[in-house]
Structures are given as C-alpha cells and as structure tokens.
Amino acid sequence: MTTLKSVLDTHTTEFAESAQAMRTKLAEITAEHAKATAGGGPEKLERHRARGKLTARERIELLIDEDSPFLELCPLAAWGSDFQVGASVVTGIGVVEGVECMIIANDPTVRGGTSNPWTVRKSFRANDIVMQNRLPVISLVESGGADLPTQKEVFIPGGRAFRDLTQASAAGIPTIALVFGNSTAGGAYTPGMSDHVVMIKERSKVFLGGPPLVKMATGEEADDEALGGADMHARTSGLADYYAVDEPDALRIGRNIVRRLNWTKQGPTPREKVAEPLYDPEDLLGVVPSDLKVPFDPREVVARIVDGSDFDEFKQRYGSSLVTGWADLHGYPVGILANAQGVLFSEESQKATQFIQLANRANTPLLFLHNTTGYMVGKEYEQGGIIKHGAMMINAVSNSTVPHLSVLLGASYGAGHYGMCGRAYDPRFLFSWPSAKSAVMGSAQLAGVISLVNRASAEAKGVPFDEEADAGLRAAIAEQIEAESLPLFLSGRLYDDGVIDPRETRTVLGMCLSALHNAPVKGTDNFGVFRM
Template identity: 45%
Template sequence: MQPFESSIATGSGEFASNREAMLAAIEKFRRVEQLPIEAAQARSERYHERGWLLPRERLNRLLDPGAPFVELCPLAGYKLFDDTDGSGAGGGAICGIGFVSGRRCVVRVDNYAVKGGTISPAGMDKALRMQQVALENRLPVVTLAQSGGANLIYATDTFAPGGRGFANQARMSAAGIPQVTVVHGGATAGGAYQPGLSDYVVMVRGQTGMYLAGPPLLKAATGEVADAESLGGAEMHCREAGSGDYLAEDDADGIRLAREIVATLPQPQPGPPDSGLTWQEPRYPIEEILGIVPADSRKPYDVRELLARIADSSALLDFKPEFDTQTVCAHIRIEGHTLGVIGNNGPITPKGANKAAQFIQLCDQSGTPLLFLHNTTGFMVGTAVEQQGIIKHGSKMIQAVANARVPKISIVVGGSYGAGNYAMCGRGFDPRFIFAWPNARTAVMGAAQAGKVMRIVSEQKMQRSGTVDDAALDKLEADTAAFLDAGSDAVSCSARLWDDGIIDPRDTRRLLGFLLETCREASATSSATSTFGVARF
C-alpha cells in the first residue's frame, strides 16, 4: 500500500478555524462527562464515613494499573427521563472494557453515589448493550453491584427489558462466558437475581443485603419481623443459603477477591500467526486531525485525509477510485490489523452503493473487519439517480452491510442522515462498536430540510382549504428545524445510546487499535459451552 499524500494546508486560517470549532465541541462533551463524577464527589465524605469506596474508586482498584480502559455509553440517559441536572449521565452505572488481572473484561460498576444507582430506561438499555458487547466479544463480565434497582417511576418501561437482561445472563453462563459479581450493598427483589445468576458471587460482611423482600416488605406481606442480617446478610448467604461463594471483609477486600477469581480464568487461546503485529506510525501527526473537518458541515473534504492520520504509515489501497469518487473504499492497517474502510465524500450514488456492496462482500470473503466513517447526507435523490436504480443499488448495499459476518466498527465523523445511516452501519445494524466525534449529527434528515418539508406539506394542505397563513408556515418551519437540530447533535444522540460514546478525534487511532485487538482476541477465544450454565445446588 502506498502512503497518501496530504494536501491539507495546516497553516491556513481555515484549518485553524476548524480546529477551534472541534476543540469547542470536545470541551462540551467532556463537561457533560464530569457532571456525574462531580455529583458523586460531592457526597464522598458521607460514604467514606461508612467505609465505602466511591464507584470510581472501586473501578480503579479493580482495573490493572496503567492498562487501557475504554468507557462505554458514559452519556446514556443525559437529560432524559428524570435527569434534570445532567448528573444522571451514565444511566446509573460506569461500564467499559478493561483489564482485570491481565484478562480483558467487560466491567460494570453501579454508580450508587448518584440517585442511588437507580436504573432508568436508558440505564436498562445500557445494561443490555454491555451484555451484547460481552457476548459478541466473548469477554468475562465483572460487576461491582450496589444499586437501588429500577427507578419505579419508569418501572413499566424497564420491567420487560429487565427480564431480557436476566435471560442474557443465563445464556452467557451457558455460552461459557464467566460472570463475577461483588455485592457491595443492597440487592433486593429483581436486583437479587443479577448476582444470583452470576457464576461467582462475592459478598461483603456487614454491607451486603440480598433478599427477594427486605424487612419492611416482608413485614407488610406476611407479618414476619426479621433483621436485615439474618434475612439476607453476607454471612447468612455464605454460611447458610450458599448464595454467596466468597466472604469479603470490606469493599477493597471484595475487589481483591474479584481480581483473584478472574486470575484463575484461562487466558484466550493464542492468536493466529500474525498475532505478533508490528507497524509504523502514520506519517502525519494525529493532532492535525482536529483541523481537517470543516466547521461548516456543508463544506466537503476528502475522508482520505482522515485515513492518512490514523492508518499505519499513512498508507492505503484505494478500491475502484475511478468508478465513484463520493464513496471511498480502501484497505488500510491500524496497529498492524488489516481492515477495509468505507467513507463518504458526499451522498451515496448508485455507483457508490454498487462499489461499496462489492467491497463489503470482498472483505467478508477474506475475513477482513470493516470500518465505516460516517459523513453523508444519505443517498442521492433526483430523476437521474432514480432511473439509474438508486433504490436497487442502495438496497443491495444495505443488504451487504446487514449480512457481513466480519466485525464492523462505525465512527460518525460528521453527519449521518436518513438511509445513509443504515447503509453506513448505524446502530440499527448492530456494528460490533460504534462511536461518534463531538461534531457528529445523526437524524432522519437535516434540520433545515425537515423544516422545509413540513412547510411544503402544510402549505399544500392550506392551499386545498383556500387559506395560506405565511406567518404560521414560517413558525412551523423554524420550530421543526430547531426541534430536529436540538435532538441530532452528538450529546443528544449519545444520551439515547445511538453510539457507544463520544471520543476526542485524536483518540481515534488508539481506540481502533484497542477495538480491533478485542475483536481479534474474540475470534481466537474458545470456551466450553453447556445447556443451562453454572448452577448452585
């Protein structure tokens, strides 16, 4: 593969303006990420007095020092449901992929310090997403549990999905994916089944309280009076009921036990012959990636300029570049991993869809992972492209995306609109991972176009009735555009879990290297399956 020769003028005023706009967008989402951290820190004194570690203190003790950790869906639920101040970002839990005793794991830490760690519908969606990540990548799951359970205000929205979460746990155990849970605090009713369905359970003396009905409900339901310890304390469960497997003395000891349990798990099988990967860094500094994407989203740019900042040696092999210029297909390497890339230099044309569908099938045939870099208004429209079969060719591209068996990773680096989002492997097409840059926008169509569509449709209706109210049409157009614009920015989309998180563009290469190694490791991992999973008798 030949290095790509960049034509970006890094000393220009436009480059500087683009960079400043991107830095402002980065600052915006970083500020939102800090809200739940600050809310937890504000209550640290009261929890430390009880001998509890804060959620992120627990996380830091669990993870291997200095090893990479990729947090997933940190903005889930931001300003949704009853989150009025933004502190509920994260959906009641801190989740991600990290290393525990040298083993790559999915990690979940209930954020009990913010709203008791209660689970909103967004939090439930996040929990299900973490299980999907664990299943697809064959990763052990370590949970540090202490939650108030489902937010009862939204119980009708979380009840059925909660059942799916328990079913997933059972199936993960049967698939040979270990689940380790430390019960740091209360686990009541449905919350008791999460540790109950785990393969290894650690309980903390004097802190754990796990029961189907706590003392108040038990008294109300049956009249029986019982103290919390004898009803569902750690010592009872470890000595009598057998629901606990290990008894810890405090938070830190429970996390130590979890790390020791993970250390007993066998490491993934050795990788394929090319697992000892070597590579050369890109020829252009990653810092330059901040100034490439125009601050004005209507201005075009060459997606290959981005590839030159993330690909090994800045090298790529362009596929059918003369056939269509608006859909870029290329082979690159990132940290030694070969992958096929599909990026956008404009709307998807019939030729572009045809080209992409062929490229996807070639990558599927060779077992090459796919990377989608979204920046498109969607499929081209108009009489000419309709006559060229845009529906047919677009459908075949979507079909290829949906059915490709190789790992698919999406990064929304600009706009991702309409069916273009589907064709570029948006959330609905189950990419293995999907992240967004802070300037990203995802919607059914552009805000201005949506406003004009509503105006035209309403104006036609008014004309049929004989009265056209221009002032009302102006307001409808403006309100529609404002509504769609407010709900399509990166933070709003990430809050709805349309991606796995927003990233600083400068982290793109490093993140992709981590994700590609995660996918490679998954393909090399085998485990003993069973029919029902591990049971306690």
C-alpha cells in the same frame, strides 16, 4: 506505494476555525462527562465516603490492571432526560489480569444505585457487547433494584438483564459478581445468576425482600445480616463463593477469579510490529469543517489513524464519493469505507457492495467513517436505479458477518446512515465525533419539505397560504431537528457508544478491535438477493 500523503494545510484560517469549533464542542462534551463522574453530587459522595466506601470508578480503577486504559461506554446515557447523566451505572471495557472484560458498576451515590429506564437500556447495550464479542463480564454490584417510581418502564423489560447473564454463562462466557453493599429485590438476581460471587464482610446485603417487606409479607422479624449478610450467604445459603474482608480484598479476589479462567481469544492475533501513523493526530481537530456542507477528504482522517498511514485504496477512480481500501490498525487488518463528498450514487453503492463481499471473503473487520447526506435523489438517478443499488449496499451491510465498527465524523443522514452501518445495523461499536450530526435529513431540508407539503395542501383545499406562519413553523422545525441531530442528544439516547475526542480515535478503535477479537472473526458468502 500505498502510503497516504497528506495535503492538509494546518496553517490556513479555515483549519484554525474548524479546530476552534471542535475544541468548543469538546468542552461542552467534557462538561457533561463531568456531571456523570460527579454521580449524585458532593453531598451524596461525602456520605458514601464517610461509610468507608469507594466510588464506582475507584472500584474499577483498582480492579483493572495497573496503568491500563478503561474504555467507558455510553457515559452520556440519559442526557436530556429527567435522570442523572450516566444513568446511575458505569459500563466499559477494562483489562483484568490480561483479559479484556466488560465491567458494569452500579453508582450507589445516585438514588442508591437503583435502575431507571436509561439504566436498563445502558445495561442491555453492555450485555449486547458481551455476547457479540465474548467478553467476560464483571458486575460491581450495589443496587437497590428498580427505581420504584419508574417501575412501569423498568420491571417488564428489565428482566432481560437476568436472561442475558444466564445466556452468557450458557455460551461459555464467564460472569462474575462482586457485591459491595445492598443488592435488593431485582438487584439480588445479579449475584444469584452469576458464575462467581464475592461478598464482603458486614457490607454485602443480598435479599429478595428486606426486613420491612418480610415483616409486612410474613410477620417475621429479621435483621439485614440474618436475611442476606455476607456471613450468612457464605456459611448457610451458599450464595457467596468467596468471602472478602473489605472492598480492596473483594477486588483482589475478583482479579484472582479472572486469572484462573484460563481465557483465550478465539480471533486472530494482531501483527507484532506496529508502525504509528506518519501524521500528528492533533490535526484531526481541524479536519472536519464547522459547516458540514463543506466537503473534506476522509483520507486525511485515515492517514492519522491507521498503521504507518498505509492505505491500499480499492477502486480509487470509480465511485469517488466513497473511499474504500485496506489497512492495519494497531496490527489488526481492517477494510475501510469512508464517505468523501457526502452523497452516495449508484457507483458508490455498487463499489461498497463488492468491497463488503471481499472483506467477508477475507475475514476482515470493516470500519465505516460517516459523512454522508444519503443516497442521491432526482429523476436521472431514480431512472438509473439508485433504489436498487442503495438496497444492494444495505443488503450487503445487513448480512455481512465480519465485525463492523462505525465512527460518525460529520453528517450521517437518511438511508446513507443505514448503508454506512448505523446503530440499527448492529455495528460492534459505534462512536461519534463532536462534529457529527444524524437525522432523517438536514434540519433546513426537513423544514422545507414540510413547508412544501403544507403549501400544496393549502392549494388543494383552495385556501390562502399563510406565509408568515409558515416562516415561523419552518424556523421552529429547523431548530428542533438541529437540536435532535447533535451528538449529546443522540448519545443520551444510546444511539452511539460515546462521543470521543477525534485525537483518541486510533486508541479507541484499537481497543475495540482487540476486544472484538475475543470472538471468532469470520465472514460469509450468504447474502440476500442483489437486484441488478
């Protein structure tokens, strides 16, 4: 039998404490999500509504199929920076007329929907997902272009957004722009470079330079409508392919465009019959201990996210700090690599390498569940070839061509983060639980290493070592690294695609698997040289 049998005791004090710690962290994340949803705040929102306009999220809700979910991506972008949480743009995957689309919606309540450095980075991430997974892209445009005070960080890299649109079109990926208001300067190029453009009567304004700039540059007097109104673009310039009477009409036309795309997925279809996991996803709140030094069995997570809790484990008795095996998730086959006890030894590295090769041979996507402190160090392990074996695993991850998904459950430190397909290794999607931490190493270890280096330096110079100053430095460094290891900090810098409620892991992964199957799913047998 390959059905997992859970041994998680949900009635212990330890479980209750872990679940409560997770709920506390979830509350913190929810509060930050609320800031993103609030946009520019009550005053700006009221002014926006007074103009008879919908918010970015209301537009998305009317665009996607009724009662279908919307997987918002990178909602915490710009957290901890000088800019509004969410980076003045909403991005995510929604189903429109049965087609999974990437939706990118400017939030005009935040500085007129202008693009700051984090807006640019968030848009790039959305475009990467578009290209990797062949998702039609719908831009809900209302943007004043670059946030001018930050132009030095926006102008030069920001041009990539337009290149991405044209490359998507060249790759046969449809690009659609629905223009809801001002689309000025750089913002004008989004409709200008999209395959399909919808403009709204007396609302859409698309021009490279508005009346003040035109007056200054050429001396010409012109109003908004003559320069870039919807009527002009529909009748004269030809930029508008469709003319809508209001916002709901524009969204209706957008849905019709998608309906006429004749879009088909290129990846395999899921199995028709899907069994729910045997165990309650509510239990996932208490699986990860509040102290990440305490190990937990990742099979308890697997049992609550895969179909029927059915998991065919591979090499169960070998390299037991890494759990590997095959399962289905919402009808899609997946290979799973999940850290068990944190440390990766040579055996785990070799096991992972073989498993990744097998997944590529079988054209099966891979799911990485992180809880690792990295590869084992020490004389015995260095002499045993841990560098070679760790490199072998990283080589396999780097060159694998089946889609990868990553979820950071607990620790994700050091090169173990790389071997488990961290952000730098381009997983199709990467999410974090509120319990996750990621850094070059744990905060106490990093502070201790710096202390030892400083102590050795003092001894080499023959000067006294200040123990009191060292203790203060260690505490400060540990505090800094701890803060920089947390999900809010990492998500704010787009090192993940969102911090998710553990109970929603199966749903989120199912939506990602469905989305990535818009593109072909094909493995490779072309890996780099494995050092034996």
